[in-house]
Amino acid sequence: MSPDVTRSHPPTQPSIHPRITAACESLLEDVDDIASSCSGIIRREEPHYVDIMSFEELAHAVRPNIIGLVESVMVNETSLLAAPRRTGRERAQARVPLTMVLHAYRLTALHIWDRLVRLCGENAESNRALLDSASALWSAVDVYCQELATAYRDVETEQLLRDVRVREAALASLFSGVSGTGEHFADVADALRLPKVGRFVVVASDSWRVEPERAPATAERALASLGVRSAWRSEADGEVGLVVLTHAQRIERLMDNLASLTVGRVGISETFEAVVETPLAVNQARLARDTATPGQDGVMRFGDSRVAALVAATPDLALGLAQQVLGAVLEQTEEERCLLVGTLRAWYDAQGSAAEAAKLLHCHPNTVRYRLSKVTQLTGRDLHVPSDVVHLYLALEATRLFPPVPAD
Incomplete structure (x- = not known):
């Protein structure tokens, strides 16, 4: 800007009545007494302040x-905005609810107003001056409250981000067994507000059918609504959670609850009693999840699916076994392949009884025997030879867990 350009000036503020000025000067001289009075009022009206600050600390904070x-x-x-900003940050750091802080501010303003009224007396001229001053006081209170709330929410956001980072680090340590911060598992449990000893299981599921960033919160909230405490973390292949069991929330009931959530495949580890055992349970839960049929909702317990877990844990070996044992069956037309594989699975589900398998398939027992005979012919495996029965079962599980891609 060139030197000869005329600068604009802010509008001149209305003159303040000498009586108001004198009253304000008197208030400033008694500021320590006023701060003590306000401290007492705030502690009486908002008892939470008694727990977080001494009388002297509150008076010192109110003074500026x-x-x-x-x-x-x-x-x-309005002037001296640094004071409400500092108050907002300090009360947020102490986690005092914002509504309480704003109420304390208004109690302080009311006390100042009462003192101002008493100092100005009751003559008409003073009353008119007080009306003008009321606008200045309550406008200042509004601005101060806005500045305070802004500073408070800034700190609240910082705390939230810090809490999220601490929680994520704690969950990573808990599920992997490796602490990047050197914290002991007891400290990790404290950070997650979980007991160190009790009855626990780890649950691993496919990715929830919501936005990825909401999945852990969704899982935790869904179980919390059922009275179940848990802590969850999103991973590349799904969600993993540590669940606290109680006398009311036993493993069977948990399975029913998880089944009702329809979140895809779900695996549950063995029950354990110390939080330090979590990393081993994570592996069990993942293996149990991977034994469920892909693309379907299902809840699997590790203890009930150890054989399938062996297959799921070694995909390359499983696919090789399926091709070696059932290759000729898998090369049949889609309709024929489904009939033969379905009949063989029904025979295993029926404990090796053709008659019971027929009931499951709603066909004649001779039809079952004919299809099983064809499986024997194509595979060269005998359903009366134990080792062949084992190989066929493992190959069957491999085709369930890793479905073959149909040829063009």
């Missing part, structure tokens, strides 16, 4: 805000 409000009345404009 009183000075700012009184000086705002003296000059008819």
Whole structure:
């Protein structure tokens, strides 16, 4: 800007009545007494302050805000905004609810107003001056409250981000067994607000059918609504959670609850009693999940699916076994392949009884025997030879867990 350009000036503030100025000066001289009075009022009206601050600490915190409000009345404009900003940050760091902080601020303003009224007396001229000053005081209170709330929410956001980072680090340590911060498992449990000893299981599921960033919160909230405490973390292939069992929430009931959530494949580890055993249970839960049929909802317990877990844990070996044992069956037309594989699985489900398998398939027992004979012919495996029965079962599980891709 060139030197000869005329600068604009802010509008001149209305003059303040000498009586108001004198009253404000008197308030500033008694600021320590006013701060003590306000401290007592706030502690009486908002008892939470008694637990977080001493009387002297609260009076010291109130003092600069009183000075700012009184000086705002003296000059008819809001000043000293650093005071409410500092108050907002300090109360947020102490996790005092914002509604309580704002209420304390208004209690302080009311006390200042009462003192101002008493100092100005009751003559008509003073009353008119007080009406003008009321606007200045309560405008300053509004601005102070806005500044305070903004500073409070800034700290609240910082705390939230810090809490999220701490929680993520704790979950990573808990599920992997490796602490990047050197924390002991007991410290990790404390950070997650979980007991160190009790009855636990780990649950591993496919990715929840919601936005990825909401999945852990969704899982935790869904179980919390059923009275179940848990802590969850999103991973590349799904969700993993540590669940606290109780007398009311036993493993069978948990399985029913998880089945009702329809979240795809779900695996549950063996029950364990110390949080330090979590990493081993994570592997069990993942293996149990991977034994469920892909693309279907299902809840699997590790203890009930150890054989299938052996197959799921070694995909390459499983696919090779399926091709070696059932290759000729898998090369049949899709309709024929489904009939033969379905009949063989029904025979295993029926404990090797053709008659019971026929009931499951709604066909004649001779039809079952004919199809099984064809499986024997194509595979060269005899269903009366134990080792062949084992090979066929493992190959069958491999085709369930890793379905073959149909040829063009």
